[in-house]
Amino acid sequence: MREVAIIGAGMIPFGRRDQDTLLDMLAYASLKALDDAGLGDKSVDAVYVANMGAGMLQHQTAIASALVDRLSLLPAAADAIENGPASGASAIKNGLLAVASGYYNLVLVAGGEKMREVTGWKATDFVATMTHPEVEYPYGITLPGMAGMFTRLYMEKYGVTREQLVDVAIKNQKMGALNPYAHVEMAITKEGIMDSRDAVVNNPVAADPLHLYDLCPVSDGAAAVILCPLDLAKKIAPKTPVLVAGFGQATDTHTLQERDDPTELKAVQLAAQQAFERAKLKPADMDVAELHDAFTILEIAESEQVGFFKKGEGGKAASAGKTGLGGQIPINMSGGLKARGHPVGATGVAQVVEVVFQLRHELEKNRQVKDAKNGFTINFGGFGNNVVAFVLRRVEA
Amino acid sequence: MNEIPIKAYKCKKCGRVHYPFHDRCLDCKGREFEVIAPRGNAKLLAYTQIFNLPWGFDERFLIIGVAQFENGVKAMGQVKADSLDGIKSGMKMRASWEPVRKVHGENVFGLKFEPVK
Numbered sequence: 199m200r201e202v203a204i205i206g207a208g209m210i211p212f213g214r215r216d217q218d219t220l221l222d223m224l225a226y227a228s229l230k231a232l233d234d235a236g237l238g239d240k241s242v243d244a245v246y247v248a249n250m251g252a253g254m255l256q257h258q259t260a261i262a263s264a265l266v267d268r269l270s271l272l273p274a275a276a277d278a279i280e281n282g283p284a285s286g287a288s289a290i291k292n293g294l295l296a297v298a299s300g301y302y303n304l305v306l307v308a309g310g311e312k313m314r315e316v317t318g319w320k321a322t323d324f325v326a327t328m329t330h331p332e333v334e335y336p337y338g339i340t341l342p343g344m345a346g347m348f349t350r351l352y353m354e355k356y357g358v359t360r361e362q363l364v365d366v367a368i369k370n371q372k373m374g375a376l377n378p379y380a381h382v383e384m385a386i387t388k389e390g391i392m393d394s395r396d397a398v399v400n401n402p403v404a405a406d407p408l409h410l411y412d413l414c415p416v417s418d419g420a421a422a423v424i425l426c427p428l429d430l431a432k433k434i435a436p437k438t439p440v441l442v443a444g445f446g447q448a449t450d451t452h453t454l455q456e457r458d459d460p461t462e463l464k465a466v467q468l469a470a471q472q473a474f475e476r477a478k479l480k481p482a483d484m485d486v487a488e489l490h491d492a493f494t495i496l497e498i499a500e501s502e503q504v505g506f507f508k509k510g511e512g513g514k515a516a517s518a519g520k521t522g523l524g525g526q527i528p529i530n531m532s533g534g535l536k537a538r539g540h541p542v543g544a545t546g547v548a549q550v551v552e553v554v555f556q557l558r559h560e561l562e563k564n565r566q567v568k569d570a571k572n573g574f575t576i577n578f579g580g581f582g583n584n585v586v587a588f589v590l591r592r593v594e595a
Numbered sequence: 596m597n598e599i600p601i602k603a604y605k606c607k608k609c610g611r612v613h614y615p616f617h618d619r620c621l622d623c624k625g626r627e628f629e630v631i632a633p634r635g636n637a638k639l640l641a642y643t644q645i646f647n648l649p650w651g652f653d654e655r656f657l658i659i660g661v662a663q664f665e666n667g668v669k670a671m672g673q674v675k676a677d678s679l680d681g682i683k684s685g686m687k688m689r690a691s692w693e694p695v696r697k698v699h700g701e702n703v704f705g706l707k708f709e710p711v712k
Contacts, residue, residue, distance in 0.1 A: 317650075319647075319650045319652075322649040322650070323650035323651065333614065333615045333670065333671060334671050336696060336705050337657075337659055337673055337695055337705055338648055338651075338654075338657045338695070339645075340645055340648070340649055342647065343659055347641040347643045348641075350641060350642070351684075354684060403644065403646060404646055404647055405645045405647070406645075406679055454641070455614075455640075455669040455671060456613070456614075456669070460641065
């Protein structure tokens with residue numbers, strides 16, 4: 199197996215992008231990644247496109263075939279990858295394996311989703327189609343609803359508090375306000391969403407005990423990376439290459455009700471363990487992490503499950519500032535899904551793009567983790583039933 | 596209690612109860628199952644009240660929970676309550692089989708749980 203590096207990364211601002219089609223967004227992000235890698239008018243061997251809902255939301259299928267045509271990358275191999283909200287990291291994993299195996303040298307991975315062209319209740323229904331079609335979906339359960347049940351169980355078992363959830367939301371929206379790619383560029387205060395009479399109006403219950411500001415927004419967006427063998431990267435990359443040092447992927451039961459302990463995110467733990475083992479690194483070696491905070495509780499639970507904090511300590515760590523810039527492990531310096539946004543097919547790619555920017559030391563001082571060498575991502579599908587993790591490492595010259 | 600036409604599956608090899616169906620047991624990989632129905636009252640394990648509902652629901656909110664029947668069957672259902680006041684994890688629920696949504700004007704039936712007073 200060959201070592202694989204990321205030599206190009208690009209994304210477009212997430213948000214409501216009425217002016218762009220899904221294909222427009224995928225093309226813009228892909229061109230940015232191709233240019234970032236210095237590939238100019240060169241082609242690639244293969245393209246993997248992560249997308250969850252074009253068939254349902256845009257009535258468009260075979261999106262990878264459309265993208266290679268649009269980008270004049272013919273006759274590159276092209277595949278679309280659908281793995282729910284973990285589609286992005288799954289697509290990168292497939293690109294990684296293709297390059298590591300020696301079958302392909304240059305691979306483009308693009309992830310995109312256009313969710314805002316349908317109404318909120320259609321978008322909620324679209325995401326809810328991940329739930330079990332016979333024993334969950336008919337009842338009207340939503341992903342926020344799943345997260346609400348999970349949060350209550352977590353509060354009962356580990357004593358996570360509403361204030362700790364609010365602290366995560368405040369941190370991530372503060373970082374999102376500094377990120378030019380973020381959907382939500384608005385810092386919030388505890389007074390505004392918790393500690394005042396106005397908070398009742400500003401931050402109503404969405405899926406008890408979760409409130410509106412515990413949830414990520416529904417977003418449009420796209421992101422892309424270029425993968426190649428490390429040996430080739432050292433010769434052609436115009437910027438510091440980033441090694442995909444380790445990856446992991448694991449699955450769990452489709453329904454929450456069949457987990458022995460629903461507060462254990464086993465797939466998160468296993469995917470992270472695999473990624474750390476393959477990278478020969480430990481959680482304590484990570485300088486920065488992008489976790490899948492579709493709901494604030496998930497940032498806390500994942501930070502424990504991957505080994506940054508002991509079980510039951512993640513909420514306290516967040517409130518103590520250990521997950522902020524300059525803290526023990528800065529988490530979601532992009533604003534996370536909570537503020538950068540969550541165009542589901544794009545998210546896993548966007549997380550990796552953010553960590554690449556961090557490891558290349560390219561960000562503004564107010565978001566850059568100083569001297570970051572190792573980064574980590576968790577992309578979480580379903581309600582934790584399909585999870586992909588990466589450990590990324592800066593390749594020193 | 597009206598009849599609840601749910602089929603759960605008890606592994607003949609290790610006894611694990613499955614709902615929904617799996618072709619192989621989640622614990623021992625066994626492929627033979629005894630079909631069982633949920634029996635008795637149920638204990639509420641988890642619940643939430645959802646205000647942002649998906650397409651297809653006209654209600655202002657839904658209360659949804661997961662409960663475990665006396666013979667081990669765990670299932671999701673809608674909770675019959677006006678609010679979360681008085682709803683608690685671990686409380687005893689009575690189950691019934693009732694319309695839970697409409698699709699193309701037709702009722703879709705499913706589980707509903709109601710607190711046992």
